[in-house]
Amino acid sequence: MMLKPLTTPRLKSMTDPSNDPIQQAALLLRKSQLITCFSGAGLSAPSGVGTFRDPGDGWWSRYDPMRLASPEGFKEDPELVMKWYAARRSQMAQASPNAAHHALATRKDLIQVTQNTDNLLDRAGCQDIIRLHGDITSDRCHAGCGYVEPVNMDQPPQHRSCPACGQAGLRPTVTWFGEALPADAWARAESAAANCDAFIVVGTSAVVYPAAGLIGLAAQAGATVIVVNREASDASHMADLELLGSADEILPAILGPA
Numbered sequence: 116m117m118l119k120p121l122t123t124p125r126l127k128s129m130t131d132p133s134n135d136p137i138q139q140a141a142l143l144l145r146k147s148q149l150i151t152c153f154s155g156a157g158l159s160a161p162s163g164v165g166t167f168r169d170p171g172d173g174w175w176s177r178y179d180p181m182r183l184a185s186p187e188g189f190k191e192d193p194e195l196v197m198k199w200y201a202a203r204r205s206q207m208a209q210a211s212p213n214a215a216h217h218a219l220a221t222r223k224d225l226i227q228v229t230q231n232t233d234n235l236l237d238r239a240g241c242q243d244i245i246r247l248h249g250d251i252t253s254d255r256c257h258a259g260c261g262y263v264e265p266v267n268m269d270q271p272p273q274h275r276s277c278p279a280c281g282q283a284g285l286r287p288t289v290t291w292f293g294e295a296l297p298a299d300a301w302a303r304a305e306s307a308a309a310n311c312d313a314f315i316v317v318g319t320s321a322v323v324y325p326a327a328g329l330i331g332l333a334a335q336a337g338a339t340v341i342v343v344n345r346e347a348s349d350a351s352h353m354a355d356l357e358l359l360g361s362a363d364e365i366l367p368a369i370l371g372p373a
């Protein structure tokens with residue numbers, strides 16, 4: 116995955132300001148046959164899981180992503196990388212699904228395409244989950260020998276060598292900067308974006324590619340794009356409806372019963 120150069124976010128103006136966008140979105144989703152939700156760290160933020168780019172408390176506003184989430188960083192200082200993952204895993208072990216995860220789970224036909232590596236969508240009961248950036252709840256051999264082991268999120272491990280081949284350290288089964296996304300997940304995500312009626316974008320800054328490219332793909336394929344975020348983002352200019360507020364308040368309002 117890679118970063119797109121920063122662009123100036125633009126707010127899409129509503130065609131009819133007298134209509135309540137929450138009601139518009141709710142109605143549209145009730146009528147939609149195929150819905151895909153593309154999520155980022157802001158979905159889990161109300162559960163207490165840290166985001167990456169929020170000013171002040173986002174991980175990347177405090178630390179260098181290349182030191183903590185890249186093959187080069189792991190080669191340079193694997194102890195530091197695994198220490199940071201242990202901190203994130205401990206934070207996630209304390210977290211529970213919030214009202215946004217539960218709202219997404221109420222539509223059993225909804226396809227989840229997520230950049231999040233936590234397991235909060237699963238724990239809320241969502242069934243069809245496509246993980247673009249992997250799963251933080253297991254470690255694998257960095258040399259690629261095929262060894263994978265689940266981790267105890269309450270007592271996360273520190274740096275250790277692969278017990279199967281001994282050729283490299285174990286690292287989280289996530290996608291780092293400079294690494295390719297899992298091919299099967301990407302193919303399924305492209306199909307879910309290209310074939311839906313409504314594409315909900317929730318809690319992502321939409322600056323990390325190729326994942327963020329799914330928004331344009333969905334829009335070009337004719338889906339109505341609904342963006343839910345606390346503030347304007349790089350997804351704003353692609354939104355047919357932009358709902359600004361916290362995901363745990365807005366998703367229950369647009370996915371809940373009429």
Ligand code: APR
Pocket residue numbers: 154155156157158160161166167168169173180230231248290317318319320321322323343344345346348360361362363
């Ligand atoms: N409700 C809705 N949106 C929120 C909330 C909330 N409660 N809290 C924060 N947000 C929004 C922020 O305004 C921001 O636009 O969520 C977005 C989070 O953006 P990032 O921190 O950049 O997270 P994300 O888009 O998931 O990052 C993409 O970057 O480092 C990589 O692999 C990592 O998957 C991650 C990728």
